[in-house]
Amino acid sequence: MTLMERAARGITPEIEAVSVKEGLEPEIVRRRLVAGRIVIAGNPLHDPEPCGIGEGLSVKVNVNIGTSRDRANPDEELRKARIAVQYGADAIMDLSTGGDIDSIRRAMLKEVRIPVGTVPIYQTGLRMARKSAVVDMDEDDIFQGIELHAKDGVDFMTLHCGITLETVQTLRSSERFTDVVSRGGSFLVAWILHNGKENPLYERFDYLLEMARKYEFAISLGDGLRPGCIHDASDAAQLHELQTLGRLVKRARSQGVQTIVEGPGHVPLDQIEWNVRLEKALCDGAPFYVLGPLVTDIAPGYDHITGAIGGALAAYHGADFLCYVTPAEHLCLPSAEDVKEGLMASKIAAHAADLARGRSSARDDEMAHARKELDWERMYRVALDPEKARAYRSRGHNEDTNGCEMCGDVCAIKIVREYLKKDAQKR
Amino acid sequence: MTLMERAARGITPEIEAVSVKEGLEPEIVRRRLVAGRIVIAGNPLHDPEPCGIGEGLSVKVNVNIGTSRDRANPDEELRKARIAVQYGADAIMDLSTGGDIDSIRRAMLKEVRIPVGTVPIYQTGLRMARKSAVVDMDEDDIFQGIELHAKDGVDFMTLHCGITLETVQTLRSSERFTDVVSRGGSFLVAWILHNGKENPLYERFDYLLEMARKYEFAISLGDGLRPGCIHDASDAAQLHELQTLGRLVKRARSQGVQTIVEGPGHVPLDQIEWNVRLEKALCDGAPFYVLGPLVTDIAPGYDHITGAIGGALAAYHGADFLCYVTPAEHLCLPSAEDVKEGLMASKIAAHAADLARGRSSARDDEMAHARKELDWERMYRVALDPEKARAYRSRGHNEDTNGCEMCGDVCAIKIVREYLKKDAQKR
Numbered sequence: 001m002t003l004m005e006r007a008a009r010g011i012t013p014e015i016e017a018v019s020v021k022e023g024l025e026p027e028i029v030r031r032r033l034v035a036g037r038i039v040i041a042g043n044p045l046h047d048p049e050p051c052g053i054g055e056g057l058s059v060k061v062n063v064n065i066g067t068s069r070d071r072a073n074p075d076e077e078l079r080k081a082r083i084a085v086q087y088g089a090d091a092i093m094d095l096s097t098g099g100d101i102d103s104i105r106r107a108m109l110k111e112v113r114i115p116v117g118t119v120p121i122y123q124t125g126l127r128m129a130r131k132s133a134v135v136d137m138d139e140d141d142i143f144q145g146i147e148l149h150a151k152d153g154v155d156f157m158t159l160h161c162g163i164t165l166e167t168v169q170t171l172r173s174s175e176r177f178t179d180v181v182s183r184g185g186s187f188l189v190a191w192i193l194h195n196g197k198e199n200p201l202y203e204r205f206d207y208l209l210e211m212a213r214k215y216e217f218a219i220s221l222g223d224g225l226r227p228g229c230i231h232d233a234s235d236a237a238q239l240h241e242l243q244t245l246g247r248l249v250k251r252a253r254s255q256g257v258q259t260i261v262e263g264p265g266h267v268p269l270d271q272i273e274w275n276v277r278l279e280k281a282l283c284d285g286a287p288f289y290v291l292g293p294l295v296t297d298i299a300p301g302y303d304h305i306t307g308a309i310g311g312a313l314a315a316y317h318g319a320d321f322l323c324y325v326t327p328a329e330h331l332c333l334p335s336a337e338d339v340k341e342g343l344m345a346s347k348i349a350a351h352a353a354d355l356a357r358g359r360s361s362a363r364d365d366e367m368a369h370a371r372k373e374l375d376w377e378r379m380y381r382v383a384l385d386p387e388k389a390r391a392y393r394s395r396g397h398n399e400d401t402n403g404c405e406m407c408g409d410v411c412a413i414k415i416v417r418e419y420l421k422k423d424a425q426k427r
Numbered sequence: 428m429t430l431m432e433r434a435a436r437g438i439t440p441e442i443e444a445v446s447v448k449e450g451l452e453p454e455i456v457r458r459r460l461v462a463g464r465i466v467i468a469g470n471p472l473h474d475p476e477p478c479g480i481g482e483g484l485s486v487k488v489n490v491n492i493g494t495s496r497d498r499a500n501p502d503e504e505l506r507k508a509r510i511a512v513q514y515g516a517d518a519i520m521d522l523s524t525g526g527d528i529d530s531i532r533r534a535m536l537k538e539v540r541i542p543v544g545t546v547p548i549y550q551t552g553l554r555m556a557r558k559s560a561v562v563d564m565d566e567d568d569i570f571q572g573i574e575l576h577a578k579d580g581v582d583f584m585t586l587h588c589g590i591t592l593e594t595v596q597t598l599r600s601s602e603r604f605t606d607v608v609s610r611g612g613s614f615l616v617a618w619i620l621h622n623g624k625e626n627p628l629y630e631r632f633d634y635l636l637e638m639a640r641k642y643e644f645a646i647s648l649g650d651g652l653r654p655g656c657i658h659d660a661s662d663a664a665q666l667h668e669l670q671t672l673g674r675l676v677k678r679a680r681s682q683g684v685q686t687i688v689e690g691p692g693h694v695p696l697d698q699i700e701w702n703v704r705l706e707k708a709l710c711d712g713a714p715f716y717v718l719g720p721l722v723t724d725i726a727p728g729y730d731h732i733t734g735a736i737g738g739a740l741a742a743y744h745g746a747d748f749l750c751y752v753t754p755a756e757h758l759c760l761p762s763a764e765d766v767k768e769g770l771m772a773s774k775i776a777a778h779a780a781d782l783a784r785g786r787s788s789a790r791d792d793e794m795a796h797a798r799k800e801l802d803w804e805r806m807y808r809v810a811l812d813p814e815k816a817r818a819y820r821s822r823g824h825n826e827d828t829n830g831c832e833m834c835g836d837v838c839a840i841k842i843v844r845e846y847l848k849k850d851a852q853k854r
Contacts, residue, residue: 097837122837134842177799231791270743297795298810301819305732305771305775309776332831348722352696352736356722368657368659372606392728395759406758410549410553416613419562419620
């Protein structure tokens with residue numbers, strides 16, 4: 001029995017753990033999980049700490065790491081994974097496409113106790129691309145690639161099941177500036193164009209569900225046709241794929257398979273709210289996993305910021321799971337430092353949305369009290385990144401012990417505290 | 428005659444210049460300037476390039492720089508000013524509180540052709556604080572300080588006219604965690620508490636307007652009681668002050684004095700939209716100048732990002748002028764590098780809001796085309812920060828000349844381009 005099926009019978013240990021973490025009644029978590037509105041991804045072969053994603057839960061953040069052909073150092077990727085865990089990532093995706101991909105994935109699964117995701121088509125497509133051409137994959141290659149990851153204990157997989165002959169047709173006549181920017185999406189679009197056949201992940205979706213049941217991995221329905229620039233946002237190809245994903249969500253649920261739906265991408269600020277609401281409507285409240293979204297195209301080197309703006313707004317309007325974006329996006333593989341910067345930006349976005357959706361402000365309140373008391377050590381403890389906060393302040397040359405270099409002897413907090421106190425004594 | 432009065436008679440060169448820059452009919456700019464909904468700040472003694480702030484114009488960004496007691500190197504501040512101009516700041520505020528404040532301000536005014544603002548009460552209060560106590564300033568000290576800046580050519584000044592005996596009363600009984608975090612605000616609150624008298628900037632507002640007319644500087648009505656943390660957001664003290672500012676806006680307009688209204692501060696995401704709409708309602712559409720706003724308190728070291736999230740949303744909903752926040756906020760004076768990072772974050776927020784408000788996406792579209800063509804030099808040219816984009820990419824080790832390290836030989840764009848082309852040939 002899958003978790004969805006066990007949950008239909010009663011509260012499970014995973015549900016119990018998530019309800020404690022989130023401060024929510026177990027019965028509420030259970031009901032939403034059964035309805036598919038909350039996902040707790042966990043392949044028993046990996047058995048990660050339960051992490052709930054979905055309706056009414058705090059917003060979660062995923063960190064993408066992994067090698068490429070041009071940079072394939074497994075130790076470096078493991079170091080990034082440790083940094084991701086240290087700074088509060090809720091999940092990690094290993095997107096390795098270089099070096100010994102199998103052993104990197106296995107090392108990652110051994111290293112981290114949070115859910116690990118992959119995009120199996122990368123490895124399958126690459127192997128074929130390096131032999132002849134990506135379009136020469138056959139159905140068995142695709143499903144064997146998925147099974148290989150499942151057997152290693154991968155907790156959730158991005159599978160581009162919504163790219164169909166019909167969606168490719170919308171692409172042929174589209175006015176997109178950047179046709180397809182999803183790597184996995186590009187493999188399948190090319191495959192369909194070349195072979196003139198239906199996407200095996202769509203055509204044999206029931207077989208995929210059997211596999212997902214057997215190994216108990218969650219399916220993250222990839223948005224292979226997500227827009228790659230502001231101009232292409234919310235176009236026919238994107239929306240066509242989303243409708244397909246909505247139908248697949250329901251089929252997966254009926255088989256007890258947990259699903260997440262992936263979303264854009266590049267979206268101007270004014271289209272974010274309804275993009276989220278549309279996903280929730282078309283996919284019957286399935287957890288929404290957004291990449292960014294990036295609210296402008298003109299800031300390479302700062303896309304963690306463009307992504308944090310879009311992510312905060314998306315999460316405020318109901319997106320459940322933010323895929324981080326690093327400053328290296330569109331330019332190169334992220335370094336360990338970029339991973340940290342990207343994660344911090346997404347954590348800020350997620351937390352800002354949590355606050356706005358009525359979750360506890362206890363941590364912010366503690367920061368406020370620490371600031372009023374000019375208690376710097378307490379500020380560092382509460383900070384998302386204590387080391388960075390400390391490094392900034394210690395850069396200053398303070399004469400007095402508890403002010404800061406910015407205001408020096410004219411600290412607003414101190415001045416008002418002094419005169420409010422005198423005022424109270426007078427009265 | 429002031430600009431507002433000249434504009435009442437017809438289109439002026441400043442209006443002409445702004446209308447060309449913004450792609451708006453001069454008559455529209457003129458009418459909105461006369462109504463006080465657009466401000467073009469320019470002290471004739473400085474005569475900066477006309478920069479329009481307000482209704483229907485692109486969102487503008489201000490950069491705060493300036494010395495402190497603990498870090499007072501004028502050359503460093505001038506270097507920051509040059510960086511600000513280079514990377515597209517629309518205005519600069521010199522908030523110096525250390526070293527020879529007068530000569531720094533004069534050097535700044537000589538250096539930059541964009542509008543320069545100051546907060547004269549800093550200098551006045553500090554001089555007094557270092558002699559005896561900030562509360563020992565008298566009315567003449569305050570007004571002389573303003574006149575000194577006006578005579579140097581300062582284009583706009585933050586003046587905390589909305590702090591009154593009554594607002595201080597709301598503070599006495601408030602449940603704020605961080606009473607007053609505005610430095611200028613703290614001086615005046617302390618002054619009122621100590622002296623038991625009305626704020627001279629409020630009581631003698633007509634005299635202030637005479638001075639603003641004489642030297643033609645714009646008044647940026649300071650929000651001395653802006654909240655200093657998420658908990659304090661949108662409280663009685665803040666809203667009381669905003670109502671006062673709304674009344675002062677109307678009095679200033681009646682005297683032909685241009686005014687901007689300053690706003691928070693620390694605001695959770697869900698309160699941003701109505702904070703902007705409230706300002707627009709209470710202040711009859713006066714340009715709204717927001718500091719951030721910061722959408723969480725827990726990210727010292729990353730407040731340029733928390734501020735960009737809040738700023739983007741505020742600007743989307745109608746804020747006109749974003750005061751940047753640097754990563755050093757709450758910790759120390761920003762370095763030149765921090766100034767650049769803070770400015771980039773605010774520029775992204777401003778541009779994202781412009782896009783969402785229907786302004787041209789030509790630059791984003793050009794980036795999209797450059798990306799599709801894998802034309803890296805064109806991408807750098809279009810990027811907000813060409814140097815950073817180039818540095819990131821050159822960090823990678825590419826074997827082929829036009830892909831990137833991230834995807835290497837499996838570039839989505841290349842793959843789909845190839846098979847779409849073959850497909851078109853077949854059809």
